[in-house]
Amino acid sequence: MKADPKRVLTGAHYLDGDHACSEGALAAGCTFIAGYPITPSTEVVERISERIPTVGGIFIQMEDELASMAAVVGASWTGAKPLTVTSGPGFSLMMENIGLACMLETPCVIINVQRGGPSTGLPTLTGQADMMQVRWGSHGDYEIIALSPNSPQECFWYTIKAFNLAERYRVPAFVMTDECVGHMTEKVIIPEADEIELYTRRYTKLPPEEYLPFKPGPDLVPEMVRAGDGYKIHATGLTHDEKGYPVMNWEVQEKLVRRLVDKIRKNADDIIEFEEEATDDAEVVVLSYGISSRVAIPAIQKARKEGIKVGVLRLVVVWPFPEKKVLELSKKIKAFVVPEINYGQIVLEVERAARGNCNAVLVPHGGGWVHNPEDIYKAIKEAVR
Amino acid sequence: MIEIRISGFGGQGIIRCGLIIGKAASLYDGKSATLTQSFGPEARGSACSAQVVIDEERVLYPYITVPNILVAMSQEAYSKFSSNLKEGGTLLIDTDLVKLDQKKDKVKLYAIPATRIAEEMGNKIIANIVMLGFFTAVTKIISKDAARDSISGSVPERFVELNIKAFDRGYEYGENLLGENA
Amino acid sequence: MNETLTKELKLPEEKHPMENILRMDRIPHIWCSTCGIGIAVTSFAIALEKAKIPLDQVCVVSGIGCSGRVAGYVKLDSFHSTHGRAIPFATGLKLGNPKLKTIVFSGDGDLFGIGGNHFIHSARRNMDMLVLCINNFIYAMTGGQCAATTPLTANTSTSPYGNYEYPFNLPHLADSCGAVYVARWTALHVRRLANSITEALNKRGFSFIEIICPCSTIYARRNRLGSGLDIMKFYHDNSVIKHGANTKDLDIGYQSKIIVGKFVDRERPTFLDCLNDWNRKKFGDKFREYGGPDD
Numbered sequence: 031m032k033a034d035p036k037r038v039l040t041g042a043h044y045l046d047g048d049h050a051c052s053e054g055a056l057a058a059g060c061t062f063i064a065g066y067p068i069t070p071s072t073e074v075v076e077r078i079s080e081r082i083p084t085v086g087g088i089f090i091q092m093e094d095e096l097a098s099m100a101a102v103v104g105a106s107w108t109g110a111k112p113l114t115v116t117s118g119p120g121f122s123l124m125m126e127n128i129g130l131a132c133m134l135e136t137p138c139v140i141i142n143v144q145r146g147g148p149s150t151g152l153p154t155l156t157g158q159a160d161m162m163q164v165r166w167g168s169h170g171d172y173e174i175i176a177l178s179p180n181s182p183q184e185c186f187w188y189t190i191k192a193f194n195l196a197e198r199y200r201v202p203a204f205v206m207t208d209e210c211v212g213h214m215t216e217k218v219i220i221p222e223a224d225e226i227e228l229y230t231r232r233y234t235k236l237p238p239e240e241y242l243p244f245k246p247g248p249d250l251v252p253e254m255v256r257a258g259d260g261y262k263i264h265a266t267g268l269t270h271d272e273k274g275y276p277v278m279n280w281e282v283q284e285k286l287v288r289r290l291v292d293k294i295r296k297n298a299d300d301i302i303e304f305e306e307e308a309t310d311d312a313e314v315v316v317l318s319y320g321i322s323s324r325v326a327i328p329a330i331q332k333a334r335k336e337g338i339k340v341g342v343l344r345l346v347v348v349w350p351f352p353e354k355k356v357l358e359l360s361k362k363i364k365a366f367v368v369p370e371i372n373y374g375q376i377v378l379e380v381e382r383a384a385r386g387n388c389n390a391v392l393v394p395h396g397g398g399w400v401h402n403p404e405d406i407y408k409a410i411k412e413a414v415r
Numbered sequence: 416m417i418e419i420r421i422s423g424f425g426g427q428g429i430i431r432c433g434l435i436i437g438k439a440a441s442l443y444d445g446k447s448a449t450l451t452q453s454f455g456p457e458a459r460g461s462a463c464s465a466q467v468v469i470d471e472e473r474v475l476y477p478y479i480t481v482p483n484i485l486v487a488m489s490q491e492a493y494s495k496f497s498s499n500l501k502e503g504g505t506l507l508i509d510t511d512l513v514k515l516d517q518k519k520d521k522v523k524l525y526a527i528p529a530t531r532i533a534e535e536m537g538n539k540i541i542a543n544i545v546m547l548g549f550f551t552a553v554t555k556i557i558s559k560d561a562a563r564d565s566i567s568g569s570v571p572e573r574f575v576e577l578n579i580k581a582f583d584r585g586y587e588y589g590e591n592l593l594g595e596n597a
Numbered sequence: 598m599n600e601t602l603t604k605e606l607k608l609p610e611e612k613h614p615m616e617n618i619l620r621m622d623r624i625p626h627i628w629c630s631t632c633g634i635g636i637a638v639t640s641f642a643i644a645l646e647k648a649k650i651p652l653d654q655v656c657v658v659s660g661i662g663c664s665g666r667v668a669g670y671v672k673l674d675s676f677h678s679t680h681g682r683a684i685p686f687a688t689g690l691k692l693g694n695p696k697l698k699t700i701v702f703s704g705d706g707d708l709f710g711i712g713g714n715h716f717i718h719s720a721r722r723n724m725d726m727l728v729l730c731i732n733n734f735i736y737a738m739t740g741g742q743c744a745a746t747t748p749l750t751a752n753t754s755t756s757p758y759g760n761y762e763y764p765f766n767l768p769h770l771a772d773s774c775g776a777v778y779v780a781r782w783t784a785l786h787v788r789r790l791a792n793s794i795t796e797a798l799n800k801r802g803f804s805f806i807e808i809i810c811p812c813s814t815i816y817a818r819r820n821r822l823g824s825g826l827d828i829m830k831f832y833h834d835n836s837v838i839k840h841g842a843n844t845k846d847l848d849i850g851y852q853s854k855i856i857v858g859k860f861v862d863r864e865r866p867t868f869l870d871c872l873n874d875w876n877r878k879k880f881g882d883k884f885r886e887y888g889g890p891d892d
Contacts, residue, residue, distance in 0.1 A: 036885075044438035044565075046450075061887060062693050064685075083876045086885035086892075088692045090868075093718040097685035100678060100715075104658070104689025107676070108697065109890030112689070130679050154453075214477050215434060215450035217441040256890060257674040257690055258697050260653040264620070264669055266677035275623060276669060276677075327475045403476060 033057050033226035037085050045218045047211040048073035050182040051141050052081070053218070054189030055113050057226055060139070061087035062105035062112040064098040066120060069153040070209040071143035074115040095120035099127035099140070106136045107265070109231070109256040111193055115141040117209075118151060121160055122167070128202055129168030132290060134265045135200040135244070135252060137231060139192045142204060143212040144371075146397030156209035157397035158320055159372035164204050165349050171287050173294035175301055176204040176349040178320035182216045188346070194229040195301060199293060200251050206348065208371070210321045210400055238262065244286075245272040250293035294350055303346040304355065312341030314365050314413045317356070317380055319345040321400055322369045329406035338414055348376065353383035360384035365413035369393035369406045389413065417556055418479035421546075422464040422496050423488030423512075428543030432486075433465025435547055435565045436557055440469045442568075443561030449474040462491045469556060484554055486546060487513050488529070507550055509542070525553045527588050533581060541581040548585025553593065559586065617652070618642040620672045627666055631825020633784030633810025634664055634731055638671070640787050640808075641702070641729065644794035655698045658687040660712060662738045663812075664704035664731040671702075681712030684719050687726050694889040695869055698798070699725070705732040705746040709765055713745070720774035720803045722868040727797050727804045730767065733812035741815035748851040752819045769844040771805040772861050778804035779844065779861035784811060785832040786857065793859060802867045809855060822852070 038057045045053070051074045055063070063082070065075035075089065082089045087110075092098040095116055102112040116124060121142050131138050144160050146152030160167075164176050175195045179188040188205050196203035234241050234253040243263045246252050252272075255261040268276035269283045294301065309315055316326050323344040330340045343359065343366075345352065356379075360366070365388050368377040373394045381390040393409045395401050419436065423429045430452050440448035448469045466479040485500045486507040487493040493513045500506060502521050510528040527549045533542035544566065551562045563579060570578045613621060619642065628634050645655065652673060659668035661680035668675040678686040687699040701708075708716055708730050719726065735753055736742040743753040743760050746767065750759045771779045778800045782790040790808060797804040811817060811828035822828060832855065840858040847856050866874065876884045886892075 042442050044434065044442055044450075061890075062689065064689065083880050084883045084885060087887050088872070090688070090692060092685060092688075093714050096682060097688070097715050097718070100682035100685035101689035101692070103678070104676070104686040104691075105693035106689070107674075108690055108693030110693040112693070126679050127682060130682075134676075210451070210477060213452060215437055216448070216474075256694070257656050257676075258654055258694055262653075262672050262674055264675045264677070266669060267679055268677065321477075324475055324477070400476075400478070 031228045031230045033223040033228055034059060035223035038223040038226065039220050040222050041220055043218045043220060044215055045182050046073065046213055046215040047179070047182040047185040047207055048143060048213070049077045050185035050218045051115070051189045051205060051207065052077035053220060054186040055139070055193070056081060056085055057186075057220070057223070058111065058190040058193035059228055060111045060113045060193065062102070062110040063087070063089045063114070064092050064101040064105070064112070065089075065115050066092055066095050066098050068095075068117045068120045070145055070212050071115045071117045071120075071141065073212070074141060074143070095123035096126060099124040100130070102138045103127055103131045103134060103136045106138050107257045111197065112138045113141070114138075115143070117143050117145045117153075118147045118157070118160060119149070121163065125163075125168040129170060129172070130267050131202045132168070132172040132174065133267050135290070136202070137196040137200050138202050139189065139196050140202055140204050141189065142206050144206060144208040152398045154209065155398040156321065156371060156400060158208055158322060158370050159375065159397060161206065161348065161370070161372065161375040164206055171291060173291050174202050174204060174349060175199065175294065175347065176206050177346060178206045178348050179211060180321050180324040181211065182214060182218045185211065186218055186220065190226060190228070194227075197229045197231045198251070199297065199301070200254065201294065206320065208321055242272040243274045244270060246289055246293070249297060250289050298350040301347055301350055302352045304352055305342065305344040305346065306355070307342040308339070309341035309343065309359055311339055312363050313339045314367055314410055315341040315343050315359055315363050316406070316410065317343045317345070317366045317368050317376075318370065319348050319376065322371060325400045325403055326369055326406050328403040329410060332403070332407050333410045338410060340410055351379045351383065353379070356380055356383035357385060357387070360387035363388050365389035365391050367391045367393060367406065367409045367413050369395070369401050369409070371395045371397050371400065416468065416470040416474075417484070418482040419467045419469070419484045419486070419556070420464055420479055420482040420496055421467070421486040422462065422492035424491065425461050425463045427463070427488055428540065429463050429488065430465045431569065432543040432547050433467050435562065435569050436550070437467045437469075438569060439557040439561035439565035440467070443564045444558055446471060447474050449477045451477055462489070462495055464492065464496065484556070486550060488542070488546060490514060505554060507546065507553065509546065525549070525589070525592060527585065527592075529585065532584055532588070536577075536581060536584065538577070541578060544578045544581040545585035548582035548587070549589040550585075551582075552586045552589025615639065615642045618645055618672055620670055623670055626670055628663060629814040631811060631813040632663070633733065633808070633812075634667065636784040636787060637729065637731055637790070637808045637810060638667060640791040641794055643791040644798060647791070647795045648798040650698050650798060654696060655700065656687070656690050657700050657702055658683045658690065659701070660703040660707035662704040662707045662736065663733075664702065665707055665738075667702040681707055681710070682715065683707065684712060684715040684726070684728065688719060688724055691725055692869070695887075696889050699727075701726055701728045703730065704737070705730055705734070705767070706736045706744045709767065709770075710736075710745045717770070717774045720771055720776045720805070723775055723777065723802045723865050725801055725803070725867045725869065727794070727806070729794070730805065730807050731810050732767065732807050733810045733816055735812055735816045737812045737815055741819060748849055748853070750851045751816075753816075754819070764849070766844070766848045767807045768805070768847045768860050772844040775803065775865065776805045776861060777802035777863050777865050778859075780805075780859040781807040781809065781847065781857050783809040783832040783836055783855060783857060785829050785836065796859075802865055
């Protein structure tokens, strides 16, 4: 399905990352947005609240992030494509109902404009330290999808992609941007609506008496129905069978949780996206995501000028993690250099996937600013020694 | 690559000024321009600054490091940021709002009573646009047409005319100044 | 055997009178015998039939707790959400598809302990939904801890020497926050409760009905209040019907009189009324009113 021209602000714009996310969401057909003000994410809902009356849809400012996330799950069950937006402290509050969204297999998109933490941390300054929280911050076992843009232009496209993935796999999809990208203003080209491909949620064609709401298809994803369609379904956060009824035993738990995890893991090759460059003869590969992937480029350029063979693996989708690719590269390089604005999160995954074949060198940053490219350059030099 | 810092206090339209410059460069002059901003938790009165990096190629590192150009519209902003200005760089100030240090800065200095001009025009809120016109004339980093187009797309329609007028006043002031210096 | 006799003895068709509303494949339910929740569900089922609302359009959302299990037993689109979040979940349903009739069926701990903030804000917004609150004065599912509704001096597992925290007066809270319909009944008042729910189902806006229910297994046992039947007798002897009573006067003390009735019935534009009216005013023809996913 193509995007609705009435929802797409075709043209060249000078937008910050937050506003580009708003335009991405509207273009993606998002019709329900619940949010609570929090720096540095608020601009996303501010723009949406300005645009939504003439675009079509509902924006509601909820009483807190617990409520925003709960409302998002509820709205999704009516067929709306729902969105909420937040940053660190709000993200923590959302964890409860992110778990519900995973358990009820509810398509939804959450944008986290990361800031420095822990706790209130640095409300107006950047961070990338929620990368592990996004993966497993709610209790229990589950898998999600997370993308990480490094420019306002990417904020636009990745928000659309997040909606498509959420709808496709019936899972919360996260746009893990950050304060730097969110508050950075650059040129954003919004194409014609017919250049934007949208995934249409799969609804069952079975009659109510034959339909089982949590019976998966071959891709492990069940077909959905909407509240009000006459199917009288039951959906519960309790462990449930294919009918959606609670069953308190390990056999049903095993079947359900395994599928929740497998529907992402087994489809990972279709979900994963990365940008790979000059890895063929690389001695060292800079593996990064979000703003750090951009700040790393000057460092890479400098190292190359000195004759160091530096490859690039830039994660577009961070979760699920491209472990096959990392393993493959690990066999032929000396080290991965991993700059991230935290004290070691994705680098742990790199280390795990590399299985000791090569080093994984973290270039950490506590948050509040992006890396000085010089620090990444030094790490590259050190890594090839 | 050119790094620009526009600074003043909250409420002066500093960020807007940076936005118009960045937009002019990237949408109308065909360059790449990244705008970032910094501000304190106060909504008004604190030092506030907008940073624009303009390049022919894609801007990679989004922040300025050692700016080539500093626009200072308050004493606090001048004190805070002037020492960071590149040697031989350009300093633009509002004559009435910034008193220069005794020490000779190794910079090219251009001064305009932007706020006074704006007040004469009936609204000091457009001082930032007067400064923008001055900036455009003096630095030539963005073209006059691009700046005017950018203003038209960045302020509410009913204020476009006033803002263009303010821009032209500042621009004219800059051209005259350059003429005198020439 | 005599043929006529067999005919006469033929038992009536074994059909539960609430089969339309209940998920019979999930019965028996988990509630204790003499628990009041089942009675409340019965009243709700009667009301649904009487209110003549198309059942396909009705959604029930529950939170967590004994009363949170209601969603699992009603044959309607039903959601068993997280603890305290039934109201915002229902808000999403209602705004996602304004044609739905959303009902939150949950307990006092869920709605007013962990979920209190959502309640007051939804009432303030006049979000179109009916909130049915089972009040059994205790966190029953977790074994009988002190709640925001536990009467002063009552014994609970976390107030083993008696409760010294003032409880909420729920109708007063709902009234102050702007609910358009506020009533309170006990599990004894099956017919009046059913009528009240019917009435509330036909209201637009935020409606609230508190249903005082016996928790014979925990609350009554800890406080030596006797059997479920004894509690029903207590309701019988101590409930005072006072329609239109000032909601300020509706505090419930330990084993005190319980004032029941309909206290508030007024009209206020709903959240969606306000949103749509305001935007029509502001944007005229440019306003794209959102009527649901099929619009």
